Amino acid sequence: MSPPETEFITLYHSSSDDSESTSLGTSLTPQRIGFVGFGTIASAIATGLATQQSVPISYLAVSRRSEKRSSALQKSFPDLVSIHDDNQQVVDTADIIFLCVLPEQTSSVLQKLKFDAHRHTLVSLVSTSTIEDLCRDAQLPPERVFKMICLPAVARCNGICLLLTPTQKDPPILTELCEALGGCVQARDAQQMSALMVTTCLMGSFYGVLRNNREFLVRHGLDRDQASFLVGRLYDSMVQDAVQVQKDPNGFDQLIAEQTPGGLNDQGLRNLEALGALDAYDQVQTAILSRILGESDGSLPFESR
């Protein structure tokens, strides 16, 4: 399929920070989006973008590789998806380009591509890339280049996108695309971005706590399937209360304050603190950050920061 016209796009990216005109524009302008490299996370983003209903998408250009993933996406969304063997075709036919290649390929892939600084927005999903290197290799100005990290759940529009936006807060279209994928948190510099990445690496720890809570019940005579069901349902119920206050900077504190003073819940938290479990979380997060920053291999011991 041939890509639709692009004239409205440029108008968009040159618009002011006026959020009213931005959202108006979004409702009018179908987006043309390309993927250079098409691995797991690219496939999740593309699936989410094709599925979401908030931002109109007219065209999704994807690299053939990985062939299995690109074919599956085209099969699911035949009117939207176009597969290209040549990365330059992806770039030429789209306006927002998601870069999803391996860290060691990033520089050489970008250096071979020709971008239009008036038209293209480059979004790198390569965790090790820096905005400076991306600008240099793609020959794009900093206001056209972003870094993004997201969870696989973006495929169900229930992920969360971390967006490094050093030059502008709420970049038009991109913020709205991230919101449509499940939510957007913006970092203003690389240090903030690294800290945000730490939070997204707490999956193993969380599932470990769920397993621990389940096994306590099993040790006390419950069937493992019943125990698993209760733990899952309980955390689901608790998280829904947390989600209701997540936009309040002190929301979690309020949920803690709602526990009866001296009651079982309150005492449980105080015991957990006294036993050093929350200090352990601090050390775990500090170790992850250190590894992300390349300062260590993440092994203990660590002083909390």
Add this chain to the structure above:
Amino acid sequence: MSPPETEFITLYHSSSDDSESTSLGTSLTPQRIGFVGFGTIASAIATGLATQQSVPISYLAVSRRSEKRSSALQKSFPDLVSIHDDNQQVVDTADIIFLCVLPEQTSSVLQKLKFDAHRHTLVSLVSTSTIEDLCRDAQLPPERVFKMICLPAVARCNGICLLLTPTQKDPPILTELCEALGGCVQARDAQQMSALMVTTCLMGSFYGVLRNNREFLVRHGLDRDQASFLVGRLYDSMVQDAVQVQKDPNGFDQLIAEQTPGGLNDQGLRNLEALGALDAYDQVQTAILSRILGESDGSLPFESR
């Protein structure tokens, strides 16, 4: 309002364990439900029952006290709710009776009431009550008496009900009412019930971890509201993955196994374990159980069980 006929009900409770006939019966038989005592948790259960769509409810009889809560319920569901000054009226006009009084009132309240062993089901929400005491005080046979514990989220049909069912698994109607309120986990004896209660007392601990994770981001330069939003969204996303496998006895283990070996998530969990945080959870849960069983005041230290 006058209560509807009750003839189908008895038929129900004398039916066999055949789940097909049970669900068929449920779809035909509107339930008449009463509340003796009407505090926070009674109000939550009544609100959930009036809201849910799975089991037809024809009538909700509630104690006037607490007046504010009973009036609010009647205002919300005027066609369903009848307020009574006399607890015996509640019992006389309903078939399933939720007992929601203070622990020290339980015996004297029950001893004053007259139940019909062929018609009534008694469900005690009093955490300290035993099935034996309830049977003696209400003059009801054990197969008519249950204990239940539930979270306030039952009001939104998103709670979880713990049901002590020593004499029969899946008691008809009651199981379905609990399912309609968000989910049902059954204990076969008082010890299992106590262990299940422990899990529902992990709210303080969980919100403490959320606060900890948020504060890590704040220390690294994120705004507290952004940090809160990310933590809330992340746990929501993780819990949804957990909920998808919660009926699998090894589902949480699979989620852990999905983390890249040696990756940031995997290392985070191993660090958390090495720092004793999961042992701390064991001790916290053991302390809560000890307090529930009246063996201690729940203070540390505790050997994990």
